[in-house]
Amino acid sequence: MSQTMRAVDIKNGKGPAGNLFINADTPKPTPTKTQALVKVKYFGLNRMDLLQREGQYPLPPQAPKTLGVEFSGTIESFGNDAEKGFNVGDEVFGLAYGGAYAEYIAVSTHMLIHKPSELSWEECAGIPETWITATQALYLVGAFESGKSVLWHAGASSVSISGQQLSKAGGASAIYATARSDEKCKFCVEELGATAAFNQTGDWAEEVLKATDGKGVDLIIDFIGATTFGSNIKALAKDGVCVCLGMMGGMEVPAGVNIGPLVFKRLRYEGSTLRSRDEDYQGKLRDQLEDHAIPKFKDGTFKVHIETVMDWTDVMKAHELMESNKTKGKIICKIT
Known part of the structure; x- marks a missing residue:
């Protein structure tokens, strides 16, 4: 099995949207302890991604350099202390400290939610962070x-x-x-x-x-x-x-x-911030989202408003669109 993957990277480590590119030689993460390895299908953009790209966002120590904190995808493997209730092949979405702009992400199972059949992959990728x-x-x-x-x-x-x-x-x-x-x-x-x-x-x-x-x-x-x-x-x-x-x-x-x-x-x-919070704090919010909000997504009370879905090869254009401040809702990228 390959030890590398494709992931969005930044020329010179930081800069404008034009510095974004897909790096095919990015090391593939290995799940440890409570983590699962998820094959990413879609990821959502957030304003913190723009700041991180420009080198203006202080990353928590556990965050990888790859951008992106929310995603949807399927579980491929686990660490040795993963939360019960998840299995290989499960369709999930979740929140991460970083690394979602990639084919694979290692993320704590405490921050994963099973994908409801009523919601699309795109919608699920736009839920966690926001x-x-x-x-x-x-x-x-x-x-x-x-x-x-x-x-x-x-x-x-x-x-x-x-x-x-x-x-x-x-x-x-x-x-x-x-x-x-x-x-x-x-x-x-x-x-x-x-x-x-x-x-x-x-x-x-x-x-x-x-x-x-x-x-x-x-x-x-x-x-x-x-x-x-x-x-x-x-x-x-x-x-x-x-x-x-x-x-x-x-x-x-x-x-x-x-x-x-x-x-x-x-x-x-x-x-207040969310990304710098510890896993226990974020996990409690995950539980609240799962218990109280997911049923309302299923019955249509809550709606994920998506501005557009773009191929991740157009991630530069996606960042430029967010910078324009003209959107009403999520910008979602599909990994192809």
Whole structure:
């Protein structure tokens, strides 16, 4: 059996999308301990992949250099301490610390889920990172409960698409979103069921206050960072929470931002990540996804919104498409 495989690699170790290429001499991973070796059929793109490609994402120590954290495929073999309930040949999808842009991936069985027959391979490849991230932000960090109101920034991004559906199923009193185009705002309301969506190029925080009769929202999930910091504080209700998951808008808060409401409104502003978490933490989220979300995927309550499926030989174009910020949903690549 060959000890090498094809995998997406980066010329010079980092750089623009044009540096991506398929390396046919990549060492094939060997599963150890709790791991399974999965032959990958499809993988999903995430914004962290762009940052990692540019050398701007700090990798956890257990992550391979190959990009990609979510995938679907079939199990080929196991390590010596794999989780029970999985067998060679099983159709699965899952979350990994890295390595999904490849023909094979070694991943903990604690992060695998059996593929439901009701879902396609493409759909399954677009679930793990986005839905687990949204679940973590909403419940574990944001302490969401039925009856609370929620605002999701970057409303047409995959995590926010997942989050708006989770919020609705969880009994949110109102669901708001922001996006940088009227088309994406319309998508959030008409396709995802948001109460309202606001164009982020305007004073969206003021619009939130108008929509809530001056109260504000109980929970904000933010991927933007510095440029939304002040407006988040303005838009939050008393005892509100903002969960910050990204820094697309930079890391330095603009001058003149008034932090007084942090104290006066008793706000909690918390950052969080998923990829750097240990296997036990991620495994609990996997269990929550499997127990509570998968049944809703099966009956059609939850939907994986896919922008496009591309051959992995076009991975450079796939990255460029994500960088364009014009998508509404997942970009999925098929390994051929």
